[in-house]
Amino acid sequence: MPIKYALTALCFSLLPLGAVAQTVPETRDQMALSFAPLVQQVAPAVVNIYAKRVVEGRESPFAGDPFFEQFAQSFGKPTQRVQNSLGSGVILAADGLVMSNYHVVGGATDISVVLSDRREFAATVILADEESDLALLRVESSGTLPYLPLRATDSVEVGELVLAIGNPFGVGQTVSSGIVSGLARSSVSLGRGYFIQTDAPVNPGNSGGALVDMAGRLIGINSAIITKSGGSNGVGFAIPSDLVAQVMAQAAAGNDHFIRPWAGVSGQTVDAQMAEALGMDRPSGIVLDELHPQSPFGQAGLVPGDVITGLDGAEVNSPQEIMFRLSVMGVGKRVKVAYVSGGQAHETEVTLIAAPQAENQVVLSVVDGGLAGLSVAMIDPALISKLGLPLSAQGVVITAVEGPLARAGMIAGDIVLGINGAEIKTPDDVRAVAATGARGWAMDILRAGQLIRLRFRL
16 A cells, blocks of 8 residues: 655743643534634644755656656656645744655755745755654744644543644645544554554645644644545554654754664564563563664663563554654663563663764765766664664675666665675775776675676676
8 A cells, every 4th residue: 555745042842741631522512612713823833835856857768658768767868857845834933943844845945934824934954854754944034933832742642632734735724633543653654654643634735734632732743644545544644743852952952964862773573472482471562683783772781582662661562663762862861671581571771872983984985987976885883774774784885876877776775795706895895996997897786685786887
């Protein structure tokens, strides 16, 4: 089933659930109550976003051909075209901080933010993170803007009434209602994220818009839908407010990119059969398959086969949930880890760190010859995290590739094993082979555990 993005000093706070009393409508009179006062309160803080980006392409004589187009992607005259995107955003600080989705504004060269009262401002991205699909913008406004407070994610419960506000289909700001239909949602189709699920209709153009509770507090940034038809099927997903708060905190600290803690572990969700084998009374947690030698969890005493069941008192039941919990805590925090080892419950503490970078790490970029456009480096934890490599990965990895080599099939994250029969163990080996000036090339690479040989002539 395809996933579709719903395209077309710092002031923020996390408010506990108990701050405002909430009741579920039970009588016909209660159900007749209007959402209008709430909409009037929150709608001014939800904006429409118009972004433009320049996209590289090629003029192919086979463009549009259902068969030959797939074989002619590297041919034709290089071209540039302007791509427009339409989405939504939420003002989160009176001085003009706006949160939206990365897929709405990522790579944009021109961004306009339009308020509900039709005022329009230029905006710039001050911190963006593709993995979390969040982007923080600052609008060029000299006045005070309306904004929404954030509500702590752990206080949100399934069944709560919510409103989704955005700009679906580019028709202007609209509001839809529903409930929180699920928490801690993650799947292969949703990527590496961790989401709040809602049945409030979320359609193309709602991306970056607000999911708010009945007290007018932001609980999530609308991000994606799962659909067969292209429209809303009542399965929408929002990025939790706790992650939004961490992005804002890092921007306030002066970061120009989002830094998430590195666990250095891999594992899988414990099912009933695993729980029985591990001596657990019920399925819960993540059983560890592998730990990197530099993993802070490994240094705290955990080993393969141990089961992580909680972080700072919160249960974790999927790898995505662990990464979400670590991301919202931030680098430098000391966290309590509950785990099961040998059928016995234990607790330890782990200091969260960023993925370590090797000392004297150098990225080699080939600028001329047959391998021009290729950049490589020795694998370290930082590159393992950035490129999504296995924890056991070693050797030389491609960090970037462009030009003819990219069209030949190489991608960032490929591990280079050999070139033209020469074994590659260091970036200097790549430099030496590139200097031979060969015209024909045979590269042995490892991609997602599969050995691939690329042959091409330049």
